[in-house]
Amino acid sequence: MKRLLxxxxxxxxxxxxxxxxxxxxxxxxxxxxxxxxxxxxxxxCTGRSIQDVNDDxxxxxxYDGVTVEDRDGNRYLIAAExxxxxxxxxxxxxxxxKQQNPWMWIESLFGGNQVDLTPVVSYDSAxxxxxxxxxxxxxxxxxxKDRRVEIIRTTQGYxxxxxxxxxxxxxxxxxxxxxxxxxxxxxxSLAEAGCYHDLELTAQMREALDIWEKLNSFQQCGVVYLMGxxxxxxxxxxxxxxxxxxxxxxxxxxxxxxxxxxENAIEEFVATLAQKYDTVGASRQFLAxxxxxxxxxxxxxxxxxxxxxxxxxLKAAFETKKNEVxxxxxxxxxxxxxxxxxxxxxxxxxxGEQKMYYYVDGVLTIDTPIVTGNTSRRMGTPSGxxxxxxxxxxxxxxxxxxxxxxxxxxxxxxxxxxHDAAWRGKFGGTIYxxxxxxxxxxxxxxxxxxxxxxxxxxxxxxxxx
Numbered sequence: 001m002k003r004l005l006x007x008x009x010x011x012x013x014x015x016x017x018x019x020x021x022x023x024x025x026x027x028x029x030x031x032x033x034x035x036x037x038x039x040x041x042x043x044x045c046t047g048r049s050i051q052d053v054n055d056d057x058x059x060x061x062x063y064d065g066v067t068v069e070d071r072d073g074n075r076y077l078i079a080a081e082x083x084x085x086x087x088x089x090x091x092x093x094x095x096x097x098k099q100q101n102p103w104m105w106i107e108s109l110f111g112g113n114q115v116d117l118t119p120v121v122s123y124d125s126a127x128x129x130x131x132x133x134x135x136x137x138x139x140x141x142x143x144x145k146d147r148r149v150e151i152i153r154t155t156q157g158y159x160x161x162x163x164x165x166x167x168x169x170x171x172x173x174x175x176x177x178x179x180x181x182x183x184x185x186x187x188x189s190l191a192e193a194g195c196y197h198d199l200e201l202t203a204q205m206r207e208a209l210d211i212w213e214k215l216n217s218f219q220q221c222g223v224v225y226l227m228g229x230x231x232x233x234x235x236x237x238x239x240x241x242x243x244x245x246x247x248x249x250x251x252x253x254x255x256x257x258x259x260x261x262x263e264n265a266i267e268e269f270v271a272t273l274a275q276k277y278d279t280v281g282a283s284r285q286f287l288a289x290x291x292x293x294x295x296x297x298x299x300x301x302x303x304x305x306x307x308x309x310x311x312x313x314l315k316a317a318f319e320t321k322k323n324e325v326x327x328x329x330x331x332x333x334x335x336x337x338x339x340x341x342x343x344x345x346x347x348x349x350x351x352g353e354q355k356m357y358y359y360v361d362g363v364l365t366i367d368t369p370i371v372t373g374n375t376s377r378r379m380g381t382p383s384g385x386x387x388x389x390x391x392x393x394x395x396x397x398x399x400x401x402x403x404x405x406x407x408x409x410x411x412x413x414x415x416x417x418x419h420d421a422a423w424r425g426k427f428g429g430t431i432y433x434x435x436x437x438x439x440x441x442x443x444x445x446x447x448x449x450x451x452x453x454x455x456x457x458x459x460x461x462x463x464x465x
Contacts, residue, residue, distance in 0.1 A: 228338020
């Protein structure tokens with residue numbers, strides 16, 4: 001038994017000495033090499049020398065330069081080659097290796113060691129300065145005292161010029177870009193790096209900002225007038241003309257500190273709107289069936305805006321900050337709104353040709369000869385754009401020295417209308433010059449009956465020679 005124990009002690013001693021020798025041997029081995037389980041930048045480095053690992057890391061490392069992004073999202077590249085950029089991992093590897101205890105190599109058996117190292121870089125400082133100073137955001141060399149805060153008038157209304165907010169501090173930007181290059185970063189945001197700052201404001205500047213808040217609120221009117229197919233926004237370019245200023249261009253405020261309106265400014269705007277889009281009695285260009293473009297003036301048909309109602313509406317809209325699309329209130333309405341108000345369904349009375357046409361949705365439906373007012377007796381039918389304002393059957397038409405029965409009567413302007421004329425055997429030609437009507441539009445009965453059934457009250461009637 002004693003002999004067995006002695007042999008076991010000898011064996012254990014040999015094993016212990018062997019393990020100790022192995023441990024010491026590996027510690028000595030790892031003194032100049034990386035320990036087991038070491039990964040650097042994704043490269044397996046166990047047992048490898050600094051120079052060997054440096055070669056691999058340098059071979060896989062690539063740096064094009066840094067992209068500099070300003071606050072507006074504009075990006076500019078400072079290329080590595082333009083600043084003679086160089087790099088080397090050797091120094092970083094030496095520092096990392098010195099931080100490792102070769103006598104503790106056994107710990108790596110249970111966890112390993114994965115690290116990311118940044119190379120030590122160098123570059124040409126003068127070349128960097130030249131590249132940095134050429135960037136667009138470095139071209140503004142104004143002194144802080146020259147950066148203004150003021151309200152200006154533009155074609156789009158009043159605008160604020162504030163050159164004292166988000167001012168780039170160039171030296172801070174330079175430092176942020178350099179730090180990115182030294183850390184081998186491919187991008188740096190100057191905004192995220194905190195390179196923009198607000199400058200101190202003077203009392204006059206703060207006053208301008210207070211006025212701007214009022215102006216900006218006033219100019220945010222959301223009313224859009226719908227004028228037929230056109231939209232007329234009451235936007236900043238319009239309402240800026242409504243704001244009262246003194247002879248020196250300073251904004252006038254009321255006793256409550258609010259902006260004052262120019263006297264009658266809204267009334268004048270509505271009047272301008274009416275001048276453009278009121279079409280009653282307007283001069284119109286009309287493509288006649290005979291093929292030429294005729295000018296038709298006067299008449300009763302058209303749109304007429306209720307200016308008083310619209311002025312009241314706009315004043316209230318600004319007080320309550322309304323935001324809506326609006327069709328104005330009309331004193332008189334045509335079938336269509338806007339400057340082109342006739343549409344594609346209408347009656348055309350060509351008195352020069354003594355023809356009448358009825359179009360429905362642009363399709364010619366009735367084509368008939370007529371007899372209009374007797375021009376030799378100065379009873380010629382007047383030109384103009386009018387409309388059917390009534391429809392009657394079995395009407396007695398009375399005038400000085402006559403009383404005539406008609407089956408169908410469609411008045412278009414005062415006592416002038418379109419009707420059948422049973423007493424006539426012929427229509428068209430030059431009859432109207434010597435044997436025309438008292439001003440009405442005499443129509444063959446068959447055509448008149450068809451027109452009476454189809455045409456609605458309100459249908460435009462374009463009358464011209």
